[in-house]
Amino acid sequence: MEKRLLLERQPYKYMLTWDECLKLAKSCDLNPDDVQPVLSYLHQLGNILHFHDNNQLKQYVFPDPLLVIDILKEIFHHDHSKVLKMSDPSIKARFTRVRLQKMQKDFLQQGLIPQELLETLMRKHFKSADNMNILIELMERLGLCYEVSRATEGSVKIKPVYRFPWYLQDHKPNDLKAWEKHTLGETEQITIGLEMHKFCPTGVFERLCTRLQSHLNSSYRQDWIDGVCSYCWDGNALLLIKKEVKDDYINITATGKAEMTKLDSAWNGITSILDELKTILKEWPGIVYDEYIICAHCIKQNEDSPELFTGDYLYTNCPQGLESVPCPSGIGSVHPSLVYPPSRRETKDCSPEANEAHQGHNVTLDKSTGSFVLVTGDNADIKIQDLKLSNPREEVNDRLNDSLW
Numbered sequence: 001m002e003k004r005l006l007l008e009r010q011p012y013k014y015m016l017t018w019d020e021c022l023k024l025a026k027s028c029d030l031n032p033d034d035v036q037p038v039l040s041y042l043h044q045l046g047n048i049l050h051f052h053d054n055n056q057l058k059q060y061v062f063p064d065p066l067l068v069i070d071i072l073k074e075i076f077h078h079d080h081s082k083v084l085k086m087s088d089p090s091i092k093a094r095f096t097r098v099r100l101q102k103m104q105k106d107f108l109q110q111g112l113i114p115q116e117l118l119e120t121l122m123r124k125h126f127k128s129a130d131n132m133n134i135l136i137e138l139m140e141r142l143g144l145c146y147e148v149s150r151a152t153e154g155s156v157k158i159k160p161v162y163r164f165p166w167y168l169q170d171h172k173p174n175d176l177k178a179w180e181k182h183t184l185g186e187t188e189q190i191t192i193g194l195e196m197h198k199f200c201p202t203g204v205f206e207r208l209c210t211r212l213q214s215h216l217n218s219s220y221r222q223d224w225i226d227g228v229c230s231y232c233w234d235g236n237a238l239l240l241i242k243k244e245v246k247d248d249y250i251n252i253t254a255t256g257k258a259e260m261t262k263l264d265s266a267w268n269g270i271t272s273i274l275d276e277l278k279t280i281l282k283e284w285p286g287i288v289y290d291e292y293i294i295c296a297h298c299i300k301q302n303e304d305s306p307e308l309f310t311g312d313y314l315y316t317n318c319p320q321g322l323e324s325v326p327c328p329s330g331i332g333s334v335h336p337s338l339v340y341p342p343s344r345r346e347t348k349d350c351s352p353e354a355n356e357a358h359q360g361h362n363v364t365l366d367k368s369t370g371s372f373v374l375v376t377g378d379n380a381d382i383k384i385q386d387l388k389l390s391n392p393r394e395e396v397n398d399r400l401n402d403s404l405w
Contacts, residue, residue, distance in 0.1 A: 001028050001038050005048060009064040014071060014125065015134065016061045049138075056137050071135070072144070074121050075113070075164070090120050110223070111167035112148065115159040136162070143207035143280075148221075163223065165206040170224045176240075186259045190266050190338055191294040192274055192314065193253035200250040201284050205243045208252070208277050212241065215272045232269035236262040239269050252277060253294075260337070267341045271314065296338040297327045313339050 001024065008016060008024070016024075025035045039050045039061060049062035062068055091100065094116070106112040119132050139145050145162045209228055216239065217231035227242035237258035244251045254273040256266025274291070281287055291311025298306030307328040318340035324333040325340075 001025060001030055001035075001042075005042070005061070005063045009067065014062060014064065014067045015131075016063060018059045018061070021061050051141055054137070054141055056134065057141060060134060062138070068138070071122065071125050072139070074125075075118070076166070090123055091117075094120055107167065109169050111164040111169075112161055113145075113164065114161045118162065140210065143203070143210045146210040146213050165209040165223065166203070168223055168225045172224050172227055172242075173222070176222075176229060187257050188260055188263060188266075188338060189255060189257050189296060189299050190263065190270060191253055191255040191299070192270050192291065192311075193251050193294065194274065194277060194289050194291050196250045196287065196289045198248045198250075199287070201281070201287065204277070204280055205252060207280055208241070208273075211276050211280075212273065215269060215276070232256070232265050234265050236265035237269055239266075239273070241273055260335075263337050264342050271341055274314075293339060295327050295329075296334045297332040298329070301332070309339055314341060316340065 005016075005024065021035060021039070022032060025032065025038075030038065036052060039048065040052060042048045043050045046065070049065050049068065050060075051057040095103070103112075103114065103117055115132075115136070118136065122132060122135060125131075125135075136145075139162075140147070144166070145164045148161045148163050205226070209223065212228060212230070215233060216228075217233055217235050219231065219235070221228065221230040226244070227240065229238070229240050231237065232239055237256045240253075240255040240257075242253055242255075244253070254270035256263075256270045258266040281289065291314060293309040293311070293313055295307040295309060309325075309328060318336045322336050325336055325338075326333045
């Protein structure tokens with residue numbers, strides 16, 4: 001079966017349907033019931049791409065992962081401006097200069113590309129709109145992008161817009177910097193984090209950003225180069241997810257702000273985000289990290305170097321009758337609900353079936369070298385091709401959506 005799939009590696013034939021795979025299996029005298037296990041094995045080895053855990057993608061097999069990389073290079077271009085070049089006849093025929101200038105600005109600053117532009121960029125690789133949708137689904141599954149909106153204007157449905165976190169250039173809004181440092185009135189703040197020393201796998205934070213949508217409220221989300229701000233899915237807590245690098249230490253934190261009576265929403269939001277991050281990190285079994293909780297008392301006191309509770313509290317139920325938890329510094333205390341998650345238990349290891357969904361190929365973009373990195377099932381990184389990235393101009397967004405206030 002593997003040899004037959006290798007023979008299917010042809011230019012411009014980047015995928016096979018499930019029926020085509022069954023025909024290949026029949027020619028190899030392979031029982032139909034054995035096709036899925038064989039494909040899963042080849043996916044785990046990194047020889048093909050097949051995602052049986054995805055309702056749409058499970059109907060297709062990608063026999064040549066390197067060909068998929070070549071297709072993605074239509075978007076991940078070493079010169080960003082050439083992605084949306086007005087001299088391209090197909091782009092010139094479909095978009096006006098005013099529209100193209102807006103799309104260029106959105107792409108260079110916010111990593112946004114509308115689906116209709118993706119269709120134009122990928123036109124030579126596809127014969128139908130259905131194939132284009134499969135590619136978009138694949139990019140989302142690989143953690144390269146996520147859908148921003150699927151809005152409507154009156155009775156007219158607008159095609160969705162996708163964000164590629166790898167190309168975000170905007171920095172944290174100034175208003176958000178002030179919001180982060182102060183907790184006022186009845187609002188409480190919970191911050192949990194994960195710290196790695198010296199080494200953080202390429203693209204981890206960007207991939208985390210693409211997986212946040214199911215945990216966030218779609219009414220508001222703001223992304224920048226190293227952070228995300230949004231409401232949790234029920235709208236009861238405001239969340240801030242960010243990455244910081246200092247003195248060889250890489251910290252990814254999730255902060256939730258909510259009224260005392262709605263802290264459960266904040267906890268559910270930030271712990272689910274931490275679980276997503278840890279799921280991604282399972283692809284690098286040897287990586288060492290520590291979890292922690294920032295002391296809410298120190299935050300209230302605006303301490304520059306707040307004390308930390310160990311990550312053990314994240315997996316421990318609050319003892320009955322406990323009224324306060326001392327700050328690790330020995331000065332002051334916090335309410336137990338600011339340290340102990342509600343009914344939190346340690347996450348069990350994934351089953352073999354669930355763990356396999358994260359094995360095989362994953363694609364990341366190393367922004368420091370401009371290289372695509374293909375992560376195979378045995379965690380070996382293969383640089384596909386060096387692509388020197390340009391430095392698009394940066395613009396600071398000083399406004400925060402009114403809904404924050």
